[in-house]
Amino acid sequence: MNEILFVIQSIIMFIPALIANSGAVITGGHFIIDRGKNFIDGRRILGNGKTLSGFAGGIAIGTVTGLIIYAISSFSGYALGSYGTLYDAVMIPFVMATGSLTGDIAGSFVKRRIGIDRGGKGGLLDQWPFALMAFLFMYVFERQYFIQHYVYIPMIVILIIVPPIHRAVNIIGYKMHKKDVPW
Numbered sequence: 780m781n782e783i784l785f786v787i788q789s790i791i792m793f794i795p796a797l798i799a800n801s802g803a804v805i806t807g808g809h810f811i812i813d814r815g816k817n818f819i820d821g822r823r824i825l826g827n828g829k830t831l832s833g834f835a836g837g838i839a840i841g842t843v844t845g846l847i848i849y850a851i852s853s854f855s856g857y858a859l860g861s862y863g864t865l866y867d868a869v870m871i872p873f874v875m876a877t878g879s880l881t882g883d884i885a886g887s888f889v890k891r892r893i894g895i896d897r898g899g900k901g902g903l904l905d906q907w908p909f910a911l912m913a914f915l916f917m918y919v920f921e922r923q924y925f926i927q928h929y930v931y932i933p934m935i936v937i938l939i940i941v942p943p944i945h946r947a948v949n950i951i952g953y954k955m956h957k958k959d960v961p962w
C-alpha cells in the first residue's frame with residue numbers, strides 16, 4: 780500500500796512536466812524558435828509549432844502549478860516528498876517543466892528529420908521525449924530528488940501512463956479549439 784502511495788505521490792509531483800505542454804499551447808504562437816530556417820536536409824529545423832512564447836510560458840505555468848501543488852500539500856499537512864523548502868518547491872517544478880519543453884523541442888526536431896511536418900502525428904515521438912527529458916533534467920539538476928522519487932518504478936509507471944494522458948489532453952484541447960488536431 781505504501782508503495783502505491785509513493786508512486787501516486789511521484790505522479791502528482793510530475794504534473795508540472797505535463798502541464799508545461801498545455802501551457803505552451805495557451806501561450807504559444809510568438810517568436811518562432813528556428814526563425815523559419817531549414818536544416819541541412821532542406822526541412823525546417825523545428826517548424827512553426829515551436830515558439831519562444833510557448834517555451835517560456837509553458838515553463839512559467841508548469842512552475843506555478845508545482846508551487847500550487849506544494850502549497851496544497853503543505854496546507855493539508857502532507858508535505859510531498861522531500862519537496863521541503865520553498866526553494867525546492869520552485870526549483871523542482873522549474874527543472875521538470877524546462878526539461879519537458881526541451882524534450883518537446885527535441886521530439887519536433889526528430890519528427891522533422893524523419894519527414895513528419897509540423898502538427899503531423901508522431902505517436903510516441905509526441906508523447907515520450909518531453910517525459911524522458913524531464914527525467915534527464917531532474918537527473919542532472921535535482922539528482923537527489925530524482926533518485927529518491929523516480930528511480931525506477933515511478934518512472935516506468937509514468938512512461939506507461941503518459942501516452943494515454945497526452946492523447947486525452949490533446950483531444951480536449953482540440954474540442955476546445957485550442958489545437959488544430961486531436962493528437
Ligand code: CTP
Binds near residue numbers: 804808809834899
Ligand atoms: N507551442 C509553442 N511553442 C512550443 C511548444 C508548443 O508555441 N515550444 C504551441 C504551438 O502553437 C503548437 C502547439 O503549442 O502548435 C501544440 O504543440 P505541439 O503539439 O508540440 O506542436 P505541433 O504544432 O504539433 O508541432 P510538432 O509537429 O513540431 O510537434
Ligand code: MG
Binds near residue numbers: 898899905962
Ligand atoms: Mg503536436
